[in-house]
């Protein structure tokens with residue numbers, strides 16, 4: 001019987017643990033208990049978060065009001081949490097994964113399989129590195145990915161949604177992940193395109209920031225739809241430049257166009273970017289993230305910066321005006337209104353130059 005550990009316990013990490021825990025109880029080939037590693041913190045009342053989760057069966061900080069299942073055990077000790085696991089589910093904000101991997105080197109059971117639910121990438125001297133690759137390389141395990149139109153709070157309330165597992169080699173491994181995650185309200189499909197699936201999940205966060213700027217500037221639905229269309233084109237072009245094997249069809253799975261839509265309508269990146277634009281860029285993303293997300297983390301601003309480094313290194317900036325603008329705006333180097341320049345003829349020309357004649 002396979003043992004499952006979830007590495008991470010934020011908003012989505014907690015929902016992932018809930019989904020998995022409902023299935024390990026039901027399916028005979030999995031051990032009932034799901035261990036969830038918690039980055040320990042002390043709550044305002046002085047209690048430890050792990051103790052409260054284990055007493056109340058609720059992640060009171062990151063997913064209040066939702067029972068996780070009594071078979072979810074919160075564990076503040078990373079090494080202990082992973083040591084017996086056959087299936088490792090990685091779901092931390094991407095900026096912490098390199099540090100987490102360093103702590104896990106040599107601690108993982110032989111033959112364990114991994115899956116990353118993390119939307120983000122790292123940029124190294126050698127070039128961009130997807131988080132599943134970071135996990136694979138550092139821990140010496142095979143790592144699939146699961147991405148999709150998955151706003152965690154909605155799935156926590158068991159509202160219907162879909163997701164995509166991306167795998168690279170073994171279909172039977174992907175099928176085990178599909179089995180572990182699928183419920184009547186969470187339908188998972190596997191595709192043989194791990195890079196395509198992960199890049200969709202990663203890059204849509206940049207477009208979500210752009211959509212937030214549009215909302216903050218009250219530019220309306222048509223403008224937001226234009227941003228989503230242009231963003232999708234840049235997502236496809238960037239993915240194929242990095243990995244020519246990425247399939248067009250992946251962008252029509254839940255991880256592609258569906259995630260792009262949900263994230264531009266209702267995600268946290270959109271929400272904080274909206275506040276940034278409403279404040280005319282005068283309050284920093286860090287300050288707004290802290291105030292609005294209360295400990296949850298944004299991925300889009302960092303991802304825009306990471307992608308900008310790749311574009312700049314390759315001389316591709318002009319091919320990706322939307323991605324580039326999002327980074328420059330979020331760094332305070334352009335005003336939020338620069339997301340689309342359309343207020344007069346001169347800037348309409350700029351808009352055409354930026355987007356309309358794109359050779360993507």
Ligand SMILES: NC(=O)c1ccc[n+]([C@@H]2O[C@H](COP(=O)([O-])OP(=O)(O)OC[C@H]3O[C@@H](n4cnc5c(N)ncnc54)[C@H](O)[C@@H]3O)[C@@H](O)[C@H]2O)c1
Nearest residue numbers: 009010011012013039091092093096118119151152296297
């Ligand atoms: N929340 C969603 O709706 C959602 C949906 C799909 C995918 N995702 C992706 O899942 C990943 C994780 O997101 P989330 O929503 O579970 O997390 P979150 O945004 O709720 O992040 C908070 C988590 O980070 C942890 N943390 C804080 N400082 C840390 C540190 N120094 N080291 C390690 N951990 C630390 C906190 O303890 C907490 O568990 C992200 O890549 C995100 O894009 C999120």
Ligand SMILES: O=P(O)(O)OC[C@H](O)CO
Nearest residue numbers: 148149150151267268269
């Ligand atoms: O809330 P966001 O912006 O981190 O997006 C959440 C999910 O990625 C949507 O699928």
